[in-house]
Structure formats: C-alpha cells, structure tokens
Amino acid sequence: MFDWLQHFADWVIYAVFQVGAETHLGTALNFFVYDTLKILILLFFIVFLMGIVNAYFPVERLKDYLNKKKLYGLEYLFSSIFGAVTPFCSCSSVPLFIGFVQGGIPLGVTFAFLITSPLVNEVAVAMFLGMFGIKATLIYVVSGIALGTIGGWLLGKFNLEPLLSDWVKKILDNKMQQAAYKEEKQTFYQRLPEITRGAWDIVKGVLLYVIIGIAIGAAMHGYVPENFFNQYLGGGEWWTVPLAVLVAVPMYANAAGIVPVVQVFVAKGVPLGTAIAFMMATVGLSIPEATLLKKVMSLKMIAIYFGVVTLFIIFSGYLFNILLYRFG
Template sequence: MFDWVQHIADWLVYDVLNMQAKSHLAEALNFFIYDSAKILILLFVVIFFMGIVNSYFPIDKVKNYLSRNKLYGLEYLMASAFGVVTPFCSCSSVPLFIGFVRGGIPLGVTFAFLITSPLVNEVAIGLFIGLFGMKTTVLYVISGVLLGTFSGAILQKLNLEHLLTPWVKEVLANAQREQDTFQAEKKTFTERLPVIWREVIKILKGIIPYVIVGIAIGGLMHGYIPEGFFEQYMNKENLFAVPIATILAIPMYSNASGILPVVQVLVAKGIPLGTAIAFMMGVVGLSLPEAMLLKKVMSIKLIGIFFGVVTLCIIISGYLFNLIL
C-alpha cells in the first residue's frame, strides 16, 4: 500500500542526499522519512473517517448498547479479530485510540484492537507461513488474538478511564457537543464537513509533534541498535530468556513484517521459537516510540499499566510456545 512512499524515501536519501546505502545514518533517515509520511497519511485518513462516522453514529446509543448487553467477552475477541485484518502499526495507535474512544467504544475493547493490530496482519501471516510453516502460523495468529482479547478484558476491569489525559477528555467532550448539534439540526453531509475538518486539523496539531518525536526515536533505534546485540541473552539454557527477550525488545522498533527475518535468524542460531516470538511481539507491541505517542492520550501511570499487562501476556505466550513447539 505504501510502496510509493518507500520509493520516495529511497530517492531522497540515496539519490538526492547521495548517502551511502546500509550506513546507520542512511537507514535511520530512510526509516524516519518513510514512517513519518506513512503515519501522517494514516493520521489524516483515520481521523477524518472517524470524524464522519462520529457525526452520524449516536455515541450515547453505542455506549448504552455496550453497557446494557452482556457479550460475555465477545466484544474483545471481535476487536482483536478486526485487528488482524487491519494494516496498522503501533505508531497508528494515537489516531485509532482517539477514533475508537470518540465513537463510544469502551477503553478495554479499544486496547484489544490496538494490541492485536500491529502484532498480527495479513503480510506477517504470509511471511510466517513461508518461514515457519502452517502449524506455527496458526498458533501465532491464535496467540496474537488471545493476547489482545485477554489484555483488553483485564484493562477494562481496572476502570482506567480517569487516567486519560485532559486533552483526550476535551476531544471527547467536543465530539459529543458536535454530534448533539448535528442531530438537533439534521445537517447534510456538506454542511457537516467544515466542522469535521476543523476538528481534524485541531487533533492533528495536537498530536503531530508527538508522532514526529516518536518516529525519530524509532528511526535512531532502527539504524543504530545492532540486531546481534540481543542474541547472547536469549539462549535456550536461560530459564528467564522469555522475559529477558521481551524486555530487551522494548528499545527496538519495527512492524511485524520487518522483524520476522530477524526472528528467523534467531531461530536458526538455536534460540527457542517461543523466545524469538516473544521478542518479536515485544518489538512490535511494546516500544519506546509507541510510549512517546501514547503520552499525548494517556497518563504515565496508564501507559505503565498498559505496557505491564501486555508484557505479562507476551511472556506467558512465549513460554507456552516453547512448551508446544
């Protein structure tokens, strides 16, 4: 989908700036340009689309339906399953978070989607089949969906809405006021567009600095942290290899497709598959750039709780993989 963006990034770095291919600085800059353009496009599309959705869909009715009807955890499973078929990475978390919460979706259900979406997608599944076979791929997809489902359910039970930042609470209040106006005046789509557009611009201005800083951190890590640095801590003789692999993954940043070749190398060097997959999930689902982005919408305490629950679930998944495979 974003191949043309990669071509532009390659052209700027290697042709216009004439930087040496494979150098640390070139890889970091290439990553920064590509991810910045991709995320800004996603930001605009997602926020604009959700603005349209929110202008027509009654937030109160959605909230009332989800609070009145006992879905027995299916809402978390459905959100996780939806995350599998969406091509979003962890850096898309801020606009998605805002869009889901503005639409009246409970916080835990939103988390279920945000956890699974970067971990499991159709490209990663295709690569997984080619690298590790169908059995491992099925277990990987199931574990990713269950990880999002259980993490979302746990986070929902903790009632963490009060730990959202004042900025998000203001956005939510504005969304409700706008919708009340739309519903009361029965405005046409053309009449709604200026209001939707103003809200899109307001949200973009609020979060773009966090996005740029987060991607810059990710670019530096992508270009300068050597992959082999982590292998010495993840050998099969180490009983604590899975939690160590998960924690060591946090400074890195990549999507599932980008980290899979690294996982293949780790497995080829004798590292247990469960440990390698825990490392991959940590890279994709837990990263310092993602924490930087989430800082705009969550308090430090909420980010810590979110990362803690996801880390625990990843570690459990890693040990289970090592037992099964």
C-alpha cells in the same frame, strides 16, 4: 499500499541528500521519513473518517449497547480479530485507538484492538507460514488474538477512564457542541469543512509526539545490530524469555519487518518461542508507541498497559516454547 511513499523516502534520503543506503544513518533517516509521513497520513485519514461517523452514526447508542448488553466477552474477541486483520504497526494503530476513544467505544474493547493490531496481520502470517510452517503459525495467530482479547478484558476491569489525558477528556466532553451540530441537519458538503478542521486539529495535537516517537524508533532501527541480541538469547535458560521481551521494548518495527529477524534468531539457535516473544514485544510494545500514547494517556495508564501486556507476552513466550517443544 504505501510503496509510493517508500519510493519518495528513498529519493529524498538517497538521491536528494545523497546519504548511503547501506549506512546506519541512511537506514535511520529513510525509516524516519517513511514512517512519519505514513503515520501522519493514516492519522488524518482515520480521524477524518471517525469525524464522519460521529456526525452521522449514533455512536452513543453503540457505546450504550456495548456497555449494557451482555456479550459474554465477545466484544473483546471481535475487537481483537478486527485488530488482527488491520495491517498496522503499533504506532499506526494509535490513530485508530484515538478514533475509538473519541467515538466513545469502551476502553477495554479499544485496548483489545490496540494490543492485537500490531501483533498479527496477514502479511506477517503469510511470511510466518512460509518460514516456520502451519503449527507455529497457528500458535502465533491464536495466541496473538487471545492476548488482545484477554488483555483488553482485564484492562477494561481496571476502570482506567479517569487516567485518560486532559486532551482526550476535552474531546469527550464536547458533546453539547456535537449534538447541536447534528441537529442542524446539514448536508455532507456543509459539514465537510468542520470535519476536516477537527481532523487537522487532532493531527496538530499529536504532531510533536509522532516526530519524537518515530525519531527514537528510527535510531533503534538504524543503529542496533541483530548480533547484539543473538548472543544473549540463544541459551534457552529460563530468564531468556523475559530478557527477550525487555530488550525488545526500545525497538520499533512492524510484524512483517521483524519476521525475517526472527528467522535469523532461530537459525542461530534462539528457541522459536523466545524469538516470537521478542517479535511480539517489538511490534506490540515500543518507546515510540509510548511516546504517542502520552498524548492520550497519563503515565500511570501507560505503565499499567505496558505492564499487563509485557507480563502476557512473557507468559506466551514460555507457553510457545512448551507447545513447540512438545508438538513441534
């Protein structure tokens, strides 16, 4: 989908600026250009679509339905499955998270999407299947969806709405203006300039956070060597799973990009469950993601979200190792 953007990043860094493709600097700069442009494009496109939805679709009715209807947790499962089929990394998922919050979708349901979206996608599943087989792939997929479902449900019980940022609260409080806007019964082309301006305003609001977050991820991507982790995670001791999760948080990659790294880890003696926990923490928790979320959440809310997901991933890592040891 974004191959043309990768070619553009290659051309800018390697041809125009003539930075070597095999150097740490070249890898980091290429990653920065590609991911910054990709996320900004995704952000504008998704928020623009949510603007159209808000203009034409009764989001308030959907929100009331999700809040009042007894779905017995299925709303969290459906949101988690939707996250699994969307090919987004953690930072790319944030724009859709913003759109969900802006549309009034319950926060716990939105969290279920945010947790699962980077953890599981079809490209990573295909790669995982080819590298590790059907049993490991099923454990990976089912656990990723379960992690999002249970994590979203639990976070929803915390009633975290007051911890959203003032920027988001202003968006949510703008209901009177939205109602008047709908009552005018304008055509789509009449509404288009206003929808476009609204989308661009949101992009401008998070632009600095995108740049800072991707810069951190690019530095990690370009300068942290794989062998740094292999020597500390291969022993199989009880503390290697939480260590794998904690050292993965500063990293930043999508699931498809980290699967080959997991293969290298396993080939060098790291238990597969520990390696999967590392992968989940890398794609599901990252400093760049936290930087982007700072625009929509308070620090306390980010800490709660990261803390819950971190504990769940650590537990999953232990469970992976037990299941893969017993049935592998």
